[in-house]
Amino acid sequence: MRSIARIASWIYALAVYGFIFLPVVVLVLFSLQSTSFPIPPFTGPSLRWYEAVLSDSRLTSALVNSLLVAVLSSAAAVVLGFLSAWGFARFVLPGSGLLRGLITLPLTVSYLIIGMGLLVLFNWAGVPKSLLAAGIGHVVINLPLCFAIIYSQLGDHQINIERAARDLGAPEWKVLLLITVPVMAPAIFAGFFLSMTFSWDEFVISFLLTRFETTLPVEIWNLLRSGLNPKTNAVGSLVFAVSIVLVVFFELTLLRRKPA
Amino acid sequence: MSAAGNNEGARTGRALPWALVTPAVGWTLLFFVLPFVAMGLSSFTAQEGGGGTLSNYSQFFTNPAYWQAMVNSLQVTAIVTVVSVLLAYPFAWILAEQVPERWQRLALMLAVLPFWTSYVVRSYSWLLVLARNGVINRALSGIGMVSEPLQVANTRLATVTGFVHFFVMLLTLTIFANLKQLSPSYRKAAADLGAGPVRTFLHVILPLTLPGIMVGAFLTFVLCIGDYITPQILGGNNELLMPQLVMMQIGRRGDFPLASALSIILMAVVTIAYLACARWLKIERT
Amino acid sequence: ADLNALIWCDHSDPALLQPFEEANNVKVNVKEFEGTGAGLAIVEQSQPGDWDVMVIDSIDVPRGVEKGLFEPLPEDKLPFADLFPQVKMDGSTVVGGKRYGITEKFGYNTIGFNKTKVDPADMQSLASLTGDKYKGKVAIYDYYLPVIGMAALAIGKKTADLTDADLPALKEELLKMKANAKLVGEVTASQTALATGEVDILVGGGEWVTAGLAKENPALDFSIPKEGAVLWSQSLAMFKDSKNKDMALKFIQYILSPEGQARLATSSCYWGMPSNTKAALTDDRKKVLRFDEQPGFLARAQAYPSPNAELDKKMQDMWTEMLQAK
Amino acid sequence: MNAPLVDIRDVSHRFGQHPVLKNVSLTIAAGSYTILLGPSGSGKTTLLSILGGFVNPSEGKVLIRGQDCTSVPPAKRPTTTVFQDYALFPHMSVGGNVGFGLRMQGIDGATRAAKAREALTLVGLAAAFDKKPHQLSGGQRQRVALARALVIEPAVLLLDEPLGALDLKLRRQMQDELKAIQKRVGTAFIHVTHDQEEAMALADHCVVMNDGRIEDEGPPERVYARPATRFSATFMGESTILAGTVIETMDMTSIVTTPVGPVSLSSVLPLGSTAALAIRPEHLVLGAVSAGTKLGKADVSDVVFQGSFKRVLATSVEEPSLRFVAKLPATAIVHAGDRVAISCDTDQIIVLTD
């Protein structure tokens, strides 16, 4: 009886893994297709679509744009999120509950709505579409995330650690720099990392708010709409490879160093 | 000294704490609340020439083709949320309970790895997988399981598949975290008091992970109902969901007022879902 | 210097743009849009001077002129003499005696199909699209004007004469098409569907779908059925407020040049007939585009419907209803 | 006595509407070891936080070395706090933690390290200088926190339940060490606990708090032997309490009726007043004796061997709601179920008058 249940659960798990990996495997496989249609039969392997991607300056500059927007908007979100989380966790402020609710509110709103709102606002205000506008949108979606992660980690123990520093003569800015930031580093990093992930993959806000210079997902979307060929598979596979390298790098360097 | 926290404000004066929270609050007001207000105002104007009008809303409520989009969206989102939870829960449970502890991290990493392909590309890849001449149909007819190819691509089923793929990964993460947070003694206590694995699950594990499931389900709901890419790529435009309808107003005619009104209506639905889940969505300090 | 161009997807092909950019040491920024309405909306939300050139359906040039957007084109500096006479479309591109648009590319919205999967004889009648024979094997090109135009042809109306009164009949025809359809897709999605065998017929297809894929899949073909076809024709226009009119003109000249025409005709998003008869196309490409058959085709083609704003809105709503119909 | 080191004058504090400290006044002598003892919620932490500068009292003043410190921030006060959870900086080495206060004073690295080492030696942890806090045991962390606080030579060291997180054995050991260190450095320690034994083990001066007020204060021997209030009698050590009425007063003696018979006391009490008599467990005698005050008979309900003594619970035969708690030598022979006579040394009866 028990072993039947065990076998069933293994089969189930393998089936789910299969489901999860199916599109990725197909994606990578047909990125190596030598002909134009990324469907069976497989005609590769060939690297021609990778060459095509790497020589496409719109794609490569979109990749740089995406990285730029991701890093800068995440940094902004993490700084704003950290400062406000610290403020709310450490000080009694009138209407604190309401304000915290306000900051986390965008978390419960679809990206499309956020993008639409900014689009309408920027139209009215005459703010031209640009990467900066998209970056602002990304901060809007990532700020509540960073805030929530960091705020939830600023517990009473952290309060006492800061008090101890103050008690030992540290002025407020030294408490922040020497104690709070290093102690909160894992949460700050987690916020930054997650923000990067979301920003890197975000489509609709960038789509609505950029004009010529745009981010990779939008450029991939354009690519999809400008002809059928495995170039899309090749870009997707490259993004995948780069992401994995980054994740493994973070995993090995930053996340490993957790105290026992 | 726990109870006595939160007292620094009394002495540090008002300036510092406000200096800390104002940027974030201001940002949210300026780039979230204000846009929302702008969108709200815009929704009461007509595309040609300003002036207050309810025509955008009346258009939605009187034209079946419009409100059908909301019906479709709600149906798809409901199906996606339920199916994703049903698929992800057992999977997360197996990862958390059946897989040996030291392999769990790896197993989980593996499960979320596909997250790291681009979202747009992933949807497109599903289209190729599900196509009449795609991998699945080739494989199935290759082994003689089907004579006529399965018609999945460009249907609601394809949209749902694409969504479920994404949200199974997301929900597996949240439910897994939830299961791991449960003290093992709950499970032991239930077993000790005579509950078999099934009843332990039904009476103890499931209710205790329910809050986590609700958070995950809400997240699924919000992200799913607002997504444009997946239905647009996979659904074959055989029906429209709300985000497609919104984007259509912009993409075809640049009708921002109507797009705004539709967004506001979508937002209202999300808000109702939020209120239904609100008690599970609090952020607490540890 | 930069040139900002509001374009359709065929203009975003690097193979088209790069030679121009290198020759003139300019960066061409492109923004794609779908229909004229969206394109004009983008312009409205921009600052004057943001845009230099625009690609627009030839029949919609007057809409831009009405809004005072465009600059008259210097006929003497453009190869008007070399254009296919039928696509000069003076009725739309000349307003108040001044020429505001020059047709750069054209083709047909008609029936695209896979000749190994369907009976080519059936493709000679629009009635096949709504019959049971090809149920579920049909895709519809997701642009309301040409497909409504085809529906008009199917019910025996002229595309130029459509009025409110025709809408019910048109809608019925569209719903019949939808009932047969597997999907409704924009340019690449519908191309993909036909090319990968997802469907066998594309309503609204034409050389713009089949020509580019001919090398990979020679079975793809198009027909001009007995009811006729819808002629699509895209023009280039220059913005009145352009800060870079010299460069804009150079760009238009380049696109209309024999080389530019050849590249545009075979650009990656979709192929199409060059408007310039002197386009530097190789023979096999000409063959794929059926260069020589054009006079016959053009004779049987009708232009896009050109509804006024009110009818246009109704047509779009009708299209939305068609999409939502099961 | 000189001017007190710390002088707390009429301090009251409210959190919102909730009064937490009610008119507390207290002086602390230099070099003394003061224990604030009281049940949970009695305001001990609040009082300590006011001393440390983390909380501003709603009313009243705090003077340290004669200077009004009421609104001086923690960094500028001659006090340092050892937190219950130690609050060590997890990202710094032990040496970095201990040197932090000196670093904030701008003292150079070498001097800092030397002084930190010295302080660590004082607490017996010289070897831990380069370790990280998470590599230490609970007791060791406690000592690091102590060294960190002592190294900047505060006039007053504040400790909030510093041993609360340690297990019994370690707690005992740390109590001995705390006391020894305090004697060595001579700093005034103010230490919060709710453990009566800890209070007795450590205090020179014991302050019993209840519900935001100081109920009793003085040397622990005095507080134990002659508690000022009933609360103090029950909180500082166990007692058997007899309620009674004064029925006779004579020159120097009074007689009180109790449910277990009349008790004669060598103090004068108002006739007719009610009085509560407290008897410490070690002063109860089981079995017939000739001397002392007789307290009737009782049925032994439980005998618990506690190593060096036996703890006996017995229910009065005369008054079944009365439960005697007695401590007998480990060698005493008594069993649950025995019925025994109870008496006590008259001199050891504590009269509570509140």
Add this chain to the structure above:
Amino acid sequence: MNAPLVDIRDVSHRFGQHPVLKNVSLTIAAGSYTILLGPSGSGKTTLLSILGGFVNPSEGKVLIRGQDCTSVPPAKRPTTTVFQDYALFPHMSVGGNVGFGLRMQGIDGATRAAKAREALTLVGLAAAFDKKPHQLSGGQRQRVALARALVIEPAVLLLDEPLGALDLKLRRQMQDELKAIQKRVGTAFIHVTHDQEEAMALADHCVVMNDGRIEDEGPPERVYARPATRFSATFMGESTILAGTVIETMDMTSIVTTPVGPVSLSSVLPLGSTAALAIRPEHLVLGAVSAGTKLGKADVSDVVFQGSFKRVLATSVEEPSLRFVAKLPATAIVHAGDRVAISCDTDQIIVLTD
């Protein structure tokens, strides 16, 4: 004695390569209160988990009521466990929690509620039936956990540090209640702790564990008075330990040299062997006396008043590394700095031979 209720036979357990229990054998009598006492990591929880069925031992057997239960799952054993974190189901009411075991047995709602109420009454929480666990205090939760375990009438109740999370005062109070409840229901309790006082307060039978082995077991009085091993002597209560060598053995007596002089013992030890002598604090005598064993002189370093007694630390003059720990009556007059003669009752010296 009848057949034991629980019979643990030669149980060993390894986690991976790491041996955690080493050949443990133990029997538990029906109705007894057994305490498993030992330092952290000594294997107490593991042994209890093996009894509860949560861990399958690598070797050995567990018999309950004569039946081999070694691989019977927890649900099917006549044991129930009270977990240290109580493991109350937070989504169920107190009544739901207590009734859970009965519900699993298929007992109908009305009976269940009645029995749950009864069990709650037993632990003094009848009024909490409809509350949620988070509305209760720590001590109350503890009692609910107890009621939940008792209501299904197990033959053996297993408790893993049930009082570990409570504060000292509450812990003492709960100890009294636990003992009373155990006496009332008559179920055998097996209770894990590392608190020696808790062990003495509760145990009928005390099992001292160290490093996966049983070091000593028996009634707590015996374990305290005559510990079997040095570990047991130091873990169960404080001792002063004298190391020495047997230099003379006679008929019934031996003489051991120690740093503070020769000690004559009324037991026969192998000549020339080393011996450790343990003396309990309450058996040390300060000041000159005629009887008993003389242990040289010592300087009193600390005198701590502990209410009913004084705890005195003194350093031997002859052997400065030796520290005497003594308990004296509260009335004894001794001060830090005094130099006093030390002696002890010869009969009370504990000889440790390991």
